[in-house]
Amino acid sequence: MTPPDATTALREAMIGNAGPEATGWTGVFGLPPAPRKGAKVLILGAGIAGLTTAYELSKRGYDCTVLEAQDRVGGRNRTARNGDVLTELDETGDVYETHRCDFDRGLYLNLGPGRIPYHHRRVLKYCRDFEVALEPYVMETTANLVSLSNGRSLRWRNRRVANDTRGHLAARIAGTLTEQDAFSGKLFDLLRAFGALDEDGVYRGSTRSGYSEDLDVHDFPRPAPPLGFEELVESEFWKQHFYQPADYLWQASMFQPVGGMDRIVDAFRKRIETEFGDEVLELEAEVVGIEILEEGGVAVEYRREGVPNRAIADYVVSSIPLPVLRKIVRSNFSAEFENAIKVVPYASTCKVGWQANERFWEDEPDKIYGGISWTDHNITQMWYPSNDYFSGKGTLTGAYNFDEDAVKLGALHPDGRLGEARAGAIRLHRQFEREDVVPTDKGVSIAWHRVPYQLGGWAAWDPRKPDHRVAYKQLLQPEGQGRFFVTGDQASPLPGWQEGAMMSAHYVMGQILGAIPLTVTEDVRVPDSAALTQGTT
């Protein structure tokens, strides 16, 4: 499916010929010397893709300026801290302050990306180079909960759901083994190890699901009675993302920056400003028009702190989210491009954050140290902190939901969101009934699809839609004979991931540097955004 010429060029330019298992950390090594050193580059948007482009092209001698509409850099990489102002669009499209974050000082919560897979080499490489300290992000612990309301109210520990299911499935196969199975002896042995089956191939429960009662010195640990197979199957627990941690993107080890995801943004900003000057990043510079000039170059009209400005550059690299770009006046773009940017919707997604004045989830009876509890309530999931264990207070991600759930939650006033999120949280932890433990006035929420200059969580690409295939391919090719480029996770195989944003930035940079063809000649495969952000359920 992939055009061999472009792919080969990309690989060789970025990683050399070392083969797929030796691709280095970021893929930006081995680029040719900049062919147009000193050329003027305007980068639209100071999210991860924009910052990466600015840093790398500046390093290669290009004259970069980043225009960022907001008064902060980072885009969706945002960490809520005391005093932070959160804004969204109201029904009429006007920006308003929804609330301020009132966490105690020192506490924080990642409102956007919250974790880094071990195979996202670009993100890890920049963290290493920029000395952003990383610590493990714990995606799953067997103390996490599954809370289901379908039929009747169920509240199960992860360890029971995971291991009793395994045991029942293994036993089902063991019961069907015949002499005809060429390797049935070994297969039986595997099934026993896989499912914790008895010597006769029956699943009677396992200590993998926990102990039946607390240990005492008189008593070797005995398994808890297993959940019934039919009960498990009827519950449809897997529909609540239960197996998401098995997917490659969420497998151990994952990481998080110590102190918040925006440490990455801070590091980029500091590097760019220190190495290339404060003037590279222009904040509160809202782009309102883009014109591909007939005489060459691209003109960008923008308002800086309300004042109209116009800049002309040799190259423009736009990381502006497509739904925002659609509203900006454009001149001399191709019809194919105009069609492409209209096709893909941006995903609705909300997060809620709580400050808890006691880390009750680490105590009896929960013993939860990180990971995620899943629920069929609108909140969808609750994240527990992977840091500052055993300390006094902590923050919890009290909702992270998608699609209709997110539209519904996001339509509420922030107070209403917290009320809804609290109701979901109480199903997991009774401590949420107590205002003194989890105060409403320290709760935060964000509906990304209502956030100005974002208008969604990520491009909702769907490979089943033919027009998405056309549009995605179009976005990989610059406009104006190689002068206007779209970047960001929206133009990458990893929508919603910082690695995708960096990957796209490197790709565009490769095109600007002449190492990657400007034209994609064959079909491309469109990313499945739902699977890539929520797992293959």
Added chain:
Amino acid sequence: MTPPDATTALREAMIGNAGPEATGWTGVFGLPPAPRKGAKVLILGAGIAGLTTAYELSKRGYDCTVLEAQDRVGGRNRTARNGDVLTELDETGDVYETHRCDFDRGLYLNLGPGRIPYHHRRVLKYCRDFEVALEPYVMETTANLVSLSNGRSLRWRNRRVANDTRGHLAARIAGTLTEQDAFSGKLFDLLRAFGALDEDGVYRGSTRSGYSEDLDVHDFPRPAPPLGFEELVESEFWKQHFYQPADYLWQASMFQPVGGMDRIVDAFRKRIETEFGDEVLELEAEVVGIEILEEGGVAVEYRREGVPNRAIADYVVSSIPLPVLRKIVRSNFSAEFENAIKVVPYASTCKVGWQANERFWEDEPDKIYGGISWTDHNITQMWYPSNDYFSGKGTLTGAYNFDEDAVKLGALHPDGRLGEARAGAIRLHRQFEREDVVPTDKGVSIAWHRVPYQLGGWAAWDPRKPDHRVAYKQLLQPEGQGRFFVTGDQASPLPGWQEGAMMSAHYVMGQILGAIPLTVTEDVRVPDSAALTQGTT
């Protein structure tokens, strides 16, 4: 099986009536006021059980002295650091210095216990109370390796072995579903989610096993081709502890103290010496005789720095490992006790530690950040550090083996052990061929079955042996009408675990305080030490 009276008394004394899910952190709260405050207690051995006993009984007003044969406290809780002297017994039983640890300063490796399960509440409680900082111990990552030599040489990533096995097993069930299955529709749906099956219930590979090639912007991630089911089954990979991380004792989240496991020992020592005086801990005090006195009390003969001493106490609590206790002169012990201490062997187990001058396993192509690689080589396993990620140097556990493997490795001179361990390590990582990366002169090894005053890793209890049942029960009952007690993980349902040592210490303390009966009236269940230390394979 458990005597209800003793169990009930134990529970109520230790945890109140709050039920099994609300047992607090350690089980030592709610004990009655000390009935014999000021009584003299001699504690033999300053490992975790001895230190716990000394701390808790001292806190309750008992006059405690700990006699420790070695010049350090901690017992098997030992962390190797620069300059540490390692000693073992030679063939004639004499102690000799095997080598010194020559790690660079700041590096360390846990030679004994290395991880704390999230449900080991006593250990966690003491860490919290004593302000021992904890960080996640990563037990498994999907980048870890499985290296098998049976038949032909195989070297697979964990993610492929784990997920391709799941897929094949799920597909096998999917292929057998019939209309008769009352819930086949939902079961089919579960199987698809569990095994990453196609819409037709077939397993054709999954990105859970990794990508077929590095991502590029033209190409949605595609799965690596699956390992064949027959190949997986024929390999018998599960026999190399592959599913140990599924067992309750090794499930996420696990912890390790920041800076080394001996931070726990240091904290106990500091607390005891600060709160109760330096004289509580007597080092280099080797017990040579124990006599239960007819006139009451117990006499202990010991050599302190070579000089004979004798002390008499109201109570003696011995955490001396049974193989060591067997060699100490004993007077007026019951025949039942004499039989009991002879029954259980101690397990042979070795560890090897390497200093690596580059953290090559974190780089391409491995991308390993913690967890364990498994192999059928004598080294059995290799642990990667869960701390100081992305830093310069690091330490690896280059072997942790058992039984005959450990006997064989332990019989070698330390240089020979390192040679053998290097051969096993090279099968996992070619970097072990380079002395400049992994220098031999910075390697350490320990054969716990040859370590003086330890003589093994843990009591190798086996519930299938009737005489073990008799012996284990006997050790839960004091000698001399409640004057001489055996403690340690050796007398607990968690052999080889610090939690077991603390649990036993709390149990003995409960007996001394009169909260727990001295006599066990019914049968007890004997721990299965192999399963509890190596998983149920």
